[in-house]
Amino acid sequence: MKRIETSRRKFLQGSVALCVYATSSFSFSQPKQSSSTVANIPYLCNMCRNKCAGFARVENNRVEKLNPNKYFPKSRNMLCPKGNAGIDALYDKDRLKYPLIRIGNKGDGRYKKVTWDEAYEYIKDKLVTIIDQEKDNRSTIAYCNGEGFNKDEYIKFFGSKIGSANFLDEGSICLNTKLGATQLTIGDVGEMDVAGSDYLIISGANRYESLITPDSVDMIHTKQKLVVLDPRCTVTALKADEYLPLNPGTDLAFCLSMIYIAIKEKLYDEKYVEHYFKDFDKLEKHILNNNYTASWAESKTHIPAQKIEQTAREFFSAKRPLYYLGRRSVWSANDFQLRRAMVLINALAGSVNREGGIIFGKPFVLKQEEINEPLYNASEGRFDLEGIVYGSQKGGSWLNFREKVISKTAPYPVRAMFIRKHNIMQNMPNIAKTKQMLEMMDLVVVFDTMPSDTAMMADVILPECTYLEREDMVMSFNRLEPSLALRNQVIQPLYESRSMQDILKGLGKKLSIPLFEVSAKYDEDLQESIKESGMRKAFMEGGYDLAELYKEDVSVRNKKLIIAQFGEKIYNSLKTKGVWHPYIEKEKELYNDYYEYYPKEKRFYTIKRDYKVNCYLKKLRKSGFDPMPTWHSRYDFTIPENSFRLITGRYVTSTQTATTNNIMLKEFKEKNYVWINNQVAKSLDINEDDYLVLSSAVDSVVIQAYPTNKIAPQVLWFAHGFGTASEELTNAYGKGASDNMIIEDKFEKIYGCATMHETNITIRKL
Amino acid sequence: MANYGMAFDYKLCINCHACEVACKEENGIDLGAKNHRLWIQEDGEIEGDFWNLDREKISFMQMQCQECQDAPCLQACPNGAIYTDDNGIVRLYKEKCDLTLACMKACPYEARYVDEKNHVTDKCIFCADTRLAQGETTTACQITCPAKLRYFGDLDDEESEISKVLQSRKHFTLKPELGTKPKLFYLE
Numbered sequence: 007m008k009r010i011e012t013s014r015r016k017f018l019q020g021s022v023a024l025c026v027y028a029t030s031s032f033s034f035s036q037p038k039q040s041s042s043t044v045a046n047i048p049y050l051c052n053m054c055r056n057k058c059a060g061f062a063r064v065e066n067n068r069v070e071k072l073n074p075n076k077y078f079p080k081s082r083n084m085l086c087p088k089g090n091a092g093i094d095a096l097y098d099k100d101r102l103k104y105p106l107i108r109i110g111n112k113g114d115g116r117y118k119k120v121t122w123d124e125a126y127e128y129i130k131d132k133l134v135t136i137i138d139q140e141k142d143n144r145s146t147i148a149y150c151n152g153e154g155f156n157k158d159e160y161i162k163f164f165g166s167k168i169g170s171a172n173f174l175d176e177g178s179i180c181l182n183t184k185l186g187a188t189q190l191t192i193g194d195v196g197e198m199d200v201a202g203s204d205y206l207i208i209s210g211a212n213r214y215e216s217l218i219t220p221d222s223v224d225m226i227h228t229k230q231k232l233v234v235l236d237p238r239c240t241v242t243a244l245k246a247d248e249y250l251p252l253n254p255g256t257d258l259a260f261c262l263s264m265i266y267i268a269i270k271e272k273l274y275d276e277k278y279v280e281h282y283f284k285d286f287d288k289l290e291k292h293i294l295n296n297n298y299t300a301s302w303a304e305s306k307t308h309i310p311a312q313k314i315e316q317t318a319r320e321f322f323s324a325k326r327p328l329y330y331l332g333r334r335s336v337w338s339a340n341d342f343q344l345r346r347a348m349v350l351i352n353a354l355a356g357s358v359n360r361e362g363g364i365i366f367g368k369p370f371v372l373k374q375e376e377i378n379e380p381l382y383n384a385s386e387g388r389f390d391l392e393g394i395v396y397g398s399q400k401g402g403s404w405l406n407f408r409e410k411v412i413s414k415t416a417p418y419p420v421r422a423m424f425i426r427k428h429n430i431m432q433n434m435p436n437i438a439k440t441k442q443m444l445e446m447m448d449l450v451v452v453f454d455t456m457p458s459d460t461a462m463m464a465d466v467i468l469p470e471c472t473y474l475e476r477e478d479m480v481m482s483f484n485r486l487e488p489s490l491a492l493r494n495q496v497i498q499p500l501y502e503s504r505s506m507q508d509i510l511k512g513l514g515k516k517l518s519i520p521l522f523e524v525s526a527k528y529d530e531d532l533q534e535s536i537k538e539s540g541m542r543k544a545f546m547e548g549g550y551d552l553a554e555l556y557k558e559d560v561s562v563r564n565k566k567l568i569i570a571q572f573g574e575k576i577y578n579s580l581k582t583k584g585v586w587h588p589y590i591e592k593e594k595e596l597y598n599d600y601y602e603y604y605p606k607e608k609r610f611y612t613i614k615r616d617y618k619v620n621c622y623l624k625k626l627r628k629s630g631f632d633p634m635p636t637w638h639s640r641y642d643f644t645i646p647e648n649s650f651r652l653i654t655g656r657y658v659t660s661t662q663t664a665t666t667n668n669i670m671l672k673e674f675k676e677k678n679y680v681w682i683n684n685q686v687a688k689s690l691d692i693n694e695d696d697y698l699v700l701s702s703a704v705d706s707v708v709i710q711a712y713p714t715n716k717i718a719p720q721v722l723w724f725a726h727g728f729g730t731a732s733e734e735l736t737n738a739y740g741k742g743a744s745d746n747m748i749i750e751d752k753f754e755k756i757y758g759c760a761t762m763h764e765t766n767i768t769i770r771k772l
Numbered sequence: 773m774a775n776y777g778m779a780f781d782y783k784l785c786i787n788c789h790a791c792e793v794a795c796k797e798e799n800g801i802d803l804g805a806k807n808h809r810l811w812i813q814e815d816g817e818i819e820g821d822f823w824n825l826d827r828e829k830i831s832f833m834q835m836q837c838q839e840c841q842d843a844p845c846l847q848a849c850p851n852g853a854i855y856t857d858d859n860g861i862v863r864l865y866k867e868k869c870d871l872t873l874a875c876m877k878a879c880p881y882e883a884r885y886v887d888e889k890n891h892v893t894d895k896c897i898f899c900a901d902t903r904l905a906q907g908e909t910t911t912a913c914q915i916t917c918p919a920k921l922r923y924f925g926d927l928d929d930e931e932s933e934i935s936k937v938l939q940s941r942k943h944f945t946l947k948p949e950l951g952t953k954p955k956l957f958y959l960e
Contacts, residue, residue: 071798071912090797215786241786598923599920669803670797671793715822
C-alpha cells in the first residue's frame with residue numbers, strides 16, 4: 007500500500023510507466039576514446055542554496071560525473087541527490103538556448119529566436135521610453151533575484167548603477183523573520199553549531215529532507231539527543247529520538263511553556279542571564295503572569311504536558327543544548343515571535359557564543375570592488391515596507407509590493423521588471439496575483455536557464471548559463487570553521503547562453519548612453535555638471551557607465567581581488583581545490599572519508615564581543631505589536647468543519663521549482679501527492695491514487711491522494727515544486743499540483759513575510 | 773587482486789537517494805525506475821494512529837548485489853556468462869549473455885535488472901569498470917553518501933577500514949539461511 011511516497015523502488019515498477027527513457031547522459035552510449043582528455047575541475051554546486059563543493063570529471067569537454075570535494079568544511083565531502091543530478095540540469099534538453107522575444111500573448115509560450123544584440127536593442131527601446139515617460143524615476147523598474155552568488159552584482163547593476171530602489175528577493179518568502187528575530191534579540195544572525203550540541207530540538211524544519219550543509223550532515227554524525235516537533239512525521243521525525251506530533255502553528259506555545267518551566271523551576275543559566283540579559287524582569291513577569299504552564303501548552307499543541315516538562319528539563323540540564331532556529335521558516339502569523347522565543351530559549355540555557363549554541367564566529371570578510379554610483383534626483387524610494395515594522399531594506403516584502411502594484415496604490419507606477427533566478431510565478435502564494443502583476447508591466451525581462459513559468463510571462467528571455475559553465479566571484483563561507491570557496495568554470499557556456507556578468511556587460515553597453523540622455527533631460531544636477539565639465543566627463547565621472555564593473559572578465563577580477571587580499575598561494579588553492587582555509591590538506595580523516603577540518607581548539611566557538619539579549623523590543627510596542635513573545639487566541643489551531651489546514655514542504659530530491667524538470671530527479675518523485683490522514687481518508691472513502699480537488703479561498707488544484715498515518719487528522723500536506731504551468735518544461739508539465747496556486751497571500755507585519763501555513767482547504771473526490 | 777566487500781552502517785541512512793543518483797550517473801544506467809544497480813528499501817511499517825506512532829519497526833536498507841561467494845546467479849546461468857573476477861566481484865561476460873534471465877530468477881536478492889541498452893542483465897559491480905578502472909578506491913555510492921555509512925574495501929586486507937569495522941562491530945548478512953555467503957554486511 008505504501009508504494010507512492012516511500013522508496014521501495016521495486017514496487018515502483020508497477021506504478022511508474024515503464025517507458026525506456028534515453029540514458030541520463032548521452033555520451034554514456036558512445037564508446038570512450040582511449041585518447042580522451044580527463045580533468046577534475048573544482049566547482050561549487052548550485053542545485054539548491056547550500057553551495058556544496060565538488061569536482062567535475064570532464065572528458066573531452068563533456069561533464070561525465072560530479073563528485074564531492076573533501077576540502078570544503080561546509081559540505082563535509084558529500085553530494086546529495088540533487089548535487090549528483092547537476093549534470094542533468096546542464097544537459098537538460100529543455101534549457102533556454104537563445105535569446106527570445108515574445109510574439110504571442112504573455113504566458114502562451116510563443117517566442118522568436120533573436121540575436122543578443124536584437125534582445126538588448128528591444129530592451130533599450132522599451133526602457134528608454136518608460137524612463138522618459140516616468141521623468142527619470144528609475145524606481146519604475148523593479149528587479150528581483152532569488153538566492154545565489156551573483157545577487158550582489160545584480161543589485162549593483164540595477165540598484166547602484168541604474169538607480170532603482172525596488173529590489174526584491176526570496177527573503178520575504180523564506181527566512182527573514184528568523185534572521186530578524188536573531189539579529190534583534192542577540193545583535194547578530196549567528197550560525198547554529200549543530201555538531202557541537204548534545205541536545206537538539208527541531209521544530210518547523212525537516213533537516214533530513216530539506217538538506218542544509220553542514221547541519222543535516224552533522225546531525226547524522228553527532229551523537230546527540232534529537233527531539234522533533236512536526237504536524238507531519240517527516241524523515242527527520244522518523245529518525246528522532248523523540249518525536250512530538252503537534253498542531254500546526256502551535257510551536258510558539260511549546261516554546262513559551264519551555265520558557266515558563268525554565269523560569270519557574272530556575273533551570274536557566276543564572277550567571278549568563280545576569281550578565282547578558284536586558285529586561286529579564288519584564289520577560290519573567292510576562293511569562294509567569296500569563297501562566298504558560300505545560301498543561302496550558304498541551305491544550306494548544308496536543309503535546310502531553312508531561313512530555314513538555316520532560317523536554318524542558320532535559321534541555322536545560324543538557325551540557326550544550328540547541329533549539330534549532332529553522333531556515334525556510336515563515337509558517338504562521340506568529341513566526342517572528344516564535345523565532346524570538348527560540349533565540350531566548352537558547353540564551354536562557356547560555357547557548358549563545360559557545361560550543362553547541364548560536365555562535366558568532368569569525369567569517370572571512372571579503373573586500374569589495376569599488377564602483378562609481380550615479381545619483382538620480384528623480385528616483386523615488388521603495389514603498390513595499392509601508393505598514394511593516396522592520397522589514398528588510400535589502401529584499402523588501404514581496405506580497406506587500408505585489409499588492410500595491412496590482413491595486414495601483416503604489417506612489418508611482420512600476421512598469422518594468424527584470425527577473426533573475428527567481429521563479430515568481432511559482433514561488434509565492436496566490437499565483438493569479440503574480441500573473442496579474444506581470445501582465446500589467448510594459449516590459450518583463452527574465453534571465454534564466456530554464457523556460458520556467460515566469461520565463462513564459464516575459465517579453466524578453468535572456469538565456470543564462472548554468473553554474474557549471476561559468477566562474478563566479480569568490481565567496482566566504484561559515485563562521486565556526488570559516489573558509490573561502492570559488493566556483494570555477496567547468497566547461498564553456500553551451501548554446502548561446504551567457505554568464506550574468508556577460509549579460510549585464512552587453513546590456514550596460516547598450517543602455518548607458520541612452521539612459522544617461524534621459525537623465526540629462528530631467529536631472530538638473532546632471533545638467534549643471536554637463537555645463538561645467540562637458541558631456542563626456544559628466545558621463546564618466548558621474549558613474550553613468552553601467553558596464554563599469556565588467557571591463558574585465560570575472561576570472562581576472564577574482565585573481566586580482568584574491569591575490570591583493572590573501573596572496574597567490576590562496577588563489578592557487580581556490581583554483582586547484584576550489585577551497586581554502588588555514589588547515590587545508592591537514593584535514594584529519596575521522597573515519598570512512600569523513601574528515602575533521604579545523605582542529606577543535608582553533609574553531610571560533612566563542613569570540614570576544616559585547617552584546618545583550620534583548621527580551622523586550624520597544625519599537626514593537628510603539629507600533630502596536632507584542633514586545634515579547636505572547637500567545638493570542640487567534641493563534642489557536644481551529645479550522646472550520648470539513649476543512650483542513652494546508653501545510654507545505656519539500657521532497658529530498660527537489661529544490662523549490664528549480665529541479666522540477668530534472669530528468670534524473672524525476673525518477674524519484676515524478677509528481678507530488680497530497681498526504682491525508684488514513685483514518686480521515688477512510689471515513690471519506692478516499693483511497694490511494696484517488697484524484698482530489700483541493701480548494702481554498704483563492705483557487706483550486708487537482709492532486710492524487712496518499713492516505714497515511716504520518717499526518718495529523720485535520721492537516722493536508724503536499725510538496726512544493728510541482729504543478730508547473732510551462733509546457734516548455736516537458737518533463738515537469740502536467741505532473742502534480744502547485745501549492746502556491748491555493749495558498750492564500752497572507753503576510754505577517756513584522757517583516758512582511760508570506761505566512762505559508764495559514765490556509766484552510768476543502769476537498770472533493772473527483 | 774583484492775577481495776572486495778561492503779559494510780553498511782545502515783541505521784544512519786536518511787533515505788536521501790544520493791547513492792542511487794550517483795550510481796546512475798557514474799555507471800550510465802538507463803533512466804527508468806526499474807533500472808538500478810542499488811536502491812534503498814524501506815522495511816517495516818510505522819504503526820499506530822498519528823498521535824501515537826510507533827516508529828521503531830521501520831528501517832532503510834541498502835540493497836544491491838550481495839556479492840555472494842556461492843552465487844546462485846553464477847550457478848544458474850546456462851551460458852557460463854557469469855564469473856568471479858580477480859577482485860572477488862561477480863561479473864558478466866557480456867558477449868555470452870543472451871538474456872535467458874536465469875540469473876534474475878535465481879537471485880534471492882532481486883539484485884539484477886535487464887539493461888535494455890546493452891541487452892544483458894546488469895547489477896552492482898562496485899563501479900569496477902568505471903571508478904576502479906580509473907584508479908579510484910571508492911565507489912560512487914560510498915563517496916557521495918552524507919552519512920558515510922558505506923564501508924568499501926578489501927576483506928582480505930586486515931588493515932582495511934572495512935576489515936576493522938567488521939572485527940569491531942556486530943553485523944549480519946541478508947538471508948544467511950540460503951548459504952549464499954554474501955560479502956555485504958549490515959552493522960548493528
